[in-house]
Amino acid sequence: MTSRERVLQAIAHKPTDRAPADYGAHPSVTDGLMRKLGVADYEELLKALGVDMRRVHFDYGQPDTGPDADGYWRNLWGAKYRKNDPGDGRPTTLAPFTEETSLAEVHSHHWPDPGVLDYTQVRGQCEKVHDTYATFGAPWSPFFHEVGWLIGQENFMVWMHTKPEVAHAIIQHVVDYEVEATRRFLEAADGLLDIAYFGNDFGTQRGLVVSPGMWNEFFRKPLKRYFQVSHEHGCKVMKHSCGGVRDIIPALIEDGVDILDPIQVAAQGMDLAGLVRDFGGDLCFHGGVDTQRTLPFGTTEDVRAEVRSYLEITKGRGGYILCGSQEFIEDIPLENILAMYDENRKSIRGGGGALQ
Numbered sequence: 001m002t003s004r005e006r007v008l009q010a011i012a013h014k015p016t017d018r019a020p021a022d023y024g025a026h027p028s029v030t031d032g033l034m035r036k037l038g039v040a041d042y043e044e045l046l047k048a049l050g051v052d053m054r055r056v057h058f059d060y061g062q063p064d065t066g067p068d069a070d071g072y073w074r075n076l077w078g079a080k081y082r083k084n085d086p087g088d089g090r091p092t093t094l095a096p097f098t099e100e101t102s103l104a105e106v107h108s109h110h111w112p113d114p115g116v117l118d119y120t121q122v123r124g125q126c127e128k129v130h131d132t133y134a135t136f137g138a139p140w141s142p143f144f145h146e147v148g149w150l151i152g153q154e155n156f157m158v159w160m161h162t163k164p165e166v167a168h169a170i171i172q173h174v175v176d177y178e179v180e181a182t183r184r185f186l187e188a189a190d191g192l193l194d195i196a197y198f199g200n201d202f203g204t205q206r207g208l209v210v211s212p213g214m215w216n217e218f219f220r221k222p223l224k225r226y227f228q229v230s231h232e233h234g235c236k237v238m239k240h241s242c243g244g245v246r247d248i249i250p251a252l253i254e255d256g257v258d259i260l261d262p263i264q265v266a267a268q269g270m271d272l273a274g275l276v277r278d279f280g281g282d283l284c285f286h287g288g289v290d291t292q293r294t295l296p297f298g299t300t301e302d303v304r305a306e307v308r309s310y311l312e313i314t315k316g317r318g319g320y321i322l323c324g325s326q327e328f329i330e331d332i333p334l335e336n337i338l339a340m341y342d343e344n345r346k347s348i349r350g351g352g353g354a355l356q
Helices: 003-011 027-037 042-049 103-108 122-129 143-151 153-162 164-189 212-218 220-232 246-255 272-279 300-313 334-346
Strands: 053-056 134-137 195-198 236-240 259-261 284-289 320-324
Touching: 003 134, 003 320, 027 042, 027 334, 053 122, 103 164, 122 134, 122 164, 143 153, 143 164, 153 164, 153 212, 164 212, 164 220, 195 220, 212 220, 212 246, 220 236, 220 246, 246 272, 272 284, 272 300, 284 300, 300 320, 300 334, 320 334
Parallel strands: 053 134, 134 195, 195 236, 236 259, 259 284, 284 320
Antiparallel strands: none
């Protein structure tokens, strides 16, 4: 079974020879693992760990412009900032919209054009790995956060109540840009991308950032636009959200999400066994090996036991891709990361040599 076959089988809820695996870490962790294993580069590290997925990268940002006569630079969304404070009493950052902004002013704002982005490198990235590995990627598109960065997160929360039409309009324009960039990205991939992967963090350790009702009103329909364009191009959809998002999982399934990432198991309602029990027939889970407790503070045997428990939960049914519940950071012993991947490789009959 090739890596690509393994991933696609798991997404289709079919048995695999072992759980497919993915990898995400801070650069210093990756550098440490490469030194420890004596591998030459990142690709060799992924092979050594038995990682079955390869990410196709794409920069959907645009260069900031400026400075203008007052020393302000402008980012692609229209927010202005000064790199240095000249001491003239003016603010160092200026949001393009204020409490006085009208709906007409939002629509007439200079929004970015996705047509100027360079999509020429997408197919080449896919071609290098597609026959062997499952390819995933897309414009990351965390519009929930981008709108908050654009107008201020507190303003965003307030305006959803006091200026809902303006909040909806700003969301619409940000999403218009990102969905069109996604469409062009997928066209450039030309059928060689298996999984479209999108951001946004709607969860905290104890539940959603906003109420399910507010999430449904402001974010559900925009999200579905990303999912629809992905399915139109033959891709499965992997949705990233940290935290406790159990309350919106049924809606995500209904709207077209195939894979949920990163399964922050320490958050409320996100234990893998319960998720598989309640949603495992419809959703594949990506992640889950606990980066808050087990990986940083447990022994290698604790890590192996957690991996074995996840493999047992999903044994014979697929629907699981092994990865951390967040990216690996510097507080995690390298031995624990290696134990995680080694235990998964051992689950294949005849397993192969141990990672050290």
